[in-house]
Amino acid sequence: MPTARDTAGAARDGPDLALDLRTPAWIRLRTLVLLRWLAIGGQLAAVIVAQEVLDLGIAAELAYLAIGLSVAANVFATLFYPEGKRLTQDEILAILLFDVVQLGFLLSLTGGLGNPFALLILAPVTIAATVLRLRWTLLVGAVAAVSITLQRWAYVPLRKPDGTVVGAEPLFTFGLWLAILTGIAFLGLYARRVTGEMRSMSEALLATQAALAREQKLTDLGGVVAATAHELGTPLATIKLASTELAQELEGAHREDAELIAAQADRCTEILRSMGRAGKDDRHLRRAPLSAVLREAAAPHEGRGKAIRFEARGDDPLVERRPELLHGLRNIVENAVDHARARVVIVQEVGPAGVAVTVRDDGPGFPPHAIGNIGEPFPKRRPGAKGLGLGLFIAVTLLRRTGAELKAANRGARGGPGGAEVTLRWPPGALDAAQGPGAALGENPVHPVA
Structure with a gap:
């Protein structure tokens, strides 16, 4: 990793x-x-x-x-x-x-x-x-x-x-000449480095906002599709029932037309069912146990030939399924799967000190020169290194918006079996879903449809 x-x-x-x-x-x-x-x-x-x-x-x-x-x-x-x-x-x-x-x-x-x-x-x-x-x-x-x-x-x-x-005295003019030459070199280098840092951060933050916006659009689109599938279920069932009764009473070409209508209603129902498996976008579906959120974040990477194991210690609190949380966790897991040899372990710990999620892999670990730059956009790359670090920067930025603190380390450096690990910690209550009357249910939000 x-x-x-x-x-x-x-x-x-x-x-x-x-x-x-x-x-x-x-x-x-x-x-x-x-x-x-x-x-x-x-x-x-x-x-x-x-x-x-x-x-x-x-x-x-x-x-x-x-x-x-x-x-x-x-x-x-x-x-x-x-x-x-x-x-x-x-x-x-x-x-x-x-x-x-x-x-x-x-x-x-x-x-x-x-x-x-x-x-x-x-x-x-x-x-x-x-x-x-x-x-x-x-x-x-x-x-x-x-x-x-x-x-x-x-x-x-x-x-x-x-x-x-x-x-002025010749010594003074010589000193001024030397000072100006030094200033040309120093101020040029200083301005260039500072401006470069600002531009790199600006580009990375733009990429972060784009990733978050994409995740939010996908979430909203899923809600629209799920609500559409739910609402159209009754009309399609009515069409199916009416066309089936007509087919029993009609003969010849008219009967074939009625059967075709029934078949197409079945097809529409199946299409909507496959598109809306996430369920209706009610508020309670935006809450889930932390373990379910972790499994959802890791789901896209479970078929990539690396075993992903989950461990839970302590309670399993309900958390908000926020796009930045899902996208950030997904990037962390993706990074671990990319560099693991055979296994990735995701450990969930909940206690009085808050919530901790640790993602471990059995790969080669972080290079020594990269440990101090984890989460920085566009770090200096060594020959043979892949990527610009932007994916991890996006993950760290999004997760910090949820209140997380990130720590990265190599397990082998502490006498462990080797590999890299990333630990995310949230203070108590930072991830808790809204509670109380009316928090679970409510009207579906209106999503604009292009």
């Missing part, structure tokens, strides 16, 4: 799966345009203050030209592209590279590394790390590193009105 089957779709390859945006409609053009307008405002304010308030000598014409290029790019994007346009990877890359080069050129005109706003070169790199593929992120980071390195030598120094050069 080393990994979980990916129940949410086909497996994707590569360690960078969460950031491999093949359909990267992530960022709106309006967002980057707005950020650039803010940058333009800050650049204009800095140049005006340096020139008019601090009376520093700078290459003002070229500085305004650099800012004007950003203004022109924003105006062009606003006029010729729709406001809600989503950018592709190449478009985002082009915008960020333009911003890095423009900012580097502006810094070279305003003191280079002596300009305290040199730290702003980190902004495009951070954005690239959150939205671009790895190779494009590295490209933006490399261009930013080259640009900031050039500021150590190729820049126009700031001068006071008397011609005195304003600048």
Whole structure:
């Protein structure tokens, strides 16, 4: 039971799966345009203050030209592209590279590394790390590193009105250069890892919601079919009785028609009986003993060549047959059957401390590197490993909604016969079905039928 089957779709390859945006409609053009307008405002304010308030000598014409290029790019994007346009990877890359080069050129005109706003070169790199593929992120980071390195030598120094050069000590500029390069690497890696974790979790939660919605639809559909079979039983029986009596009184072709009606009524009854074996969807059928729920969850896997044994200790409480409970337990059992050699044991324990369900198999157990990642979506895979861990993540997420806590371990590590085990624990009362007058029966819910 080393990994979980990916129940949410086909497996994707590569360690960078969460950031491999093949359909990267992530960022709106309006967002980057707005950020650039803010940058333009800050650049204009800095140049005006340096020139008019601090009376520093700078290459003002070229500085305004650099800012004007950003203004022109924003105006062009606003006029010729729709406001809600989503950018592709190449478009985002082009915008960020333009911003890095423009900012580097502006810094070279305003003191280079002596300009305290040199730290702003980190902004495009951070954005690239959150939205671009790895190779494009590295490209933006490399261009930013080259640009900031050039500021150590190729820049126009700031001068006071008397011609005195304003600048920092060489040791300080060297330290600032080294700090910015470190920031490019660190902030890029930090933003990328955090964003990758968030995206992986988002994708996994979407898959969990889809699995739960599918389970709920199947449950609702079963109720509709069962109720239909129950309600149509009397009309079909009436048709059967009437057609049989007519067949006894008629002769020739009319008798054959009556017999055909009776036969088709029998056929409809049999079809509805086979479709509605779960019974009418009254509320009391949403409650069942815990042992019955465990057997129901394991039923799809009993014919796969592995023996499934059930053990019960303590009481057998009534629990709600919630879709998340059934789907989560089914995934846990499926995972155990997938990796068992010959046998899976499901142990049910009920006591004052609550309810515990343990699923054990006699397989090879969890790999050592996977023990700490049980229930995590898209863990790092070793060569030969199957699945992405998404199936077990879905199971854990759904079961936690019922109040369960999960613990996974290898039995052999504690001196046992070997194999893996997953233990689920619920606090007292977490699984108890609703009790009291009117809790068992009631009107059938209205299910929409497509």
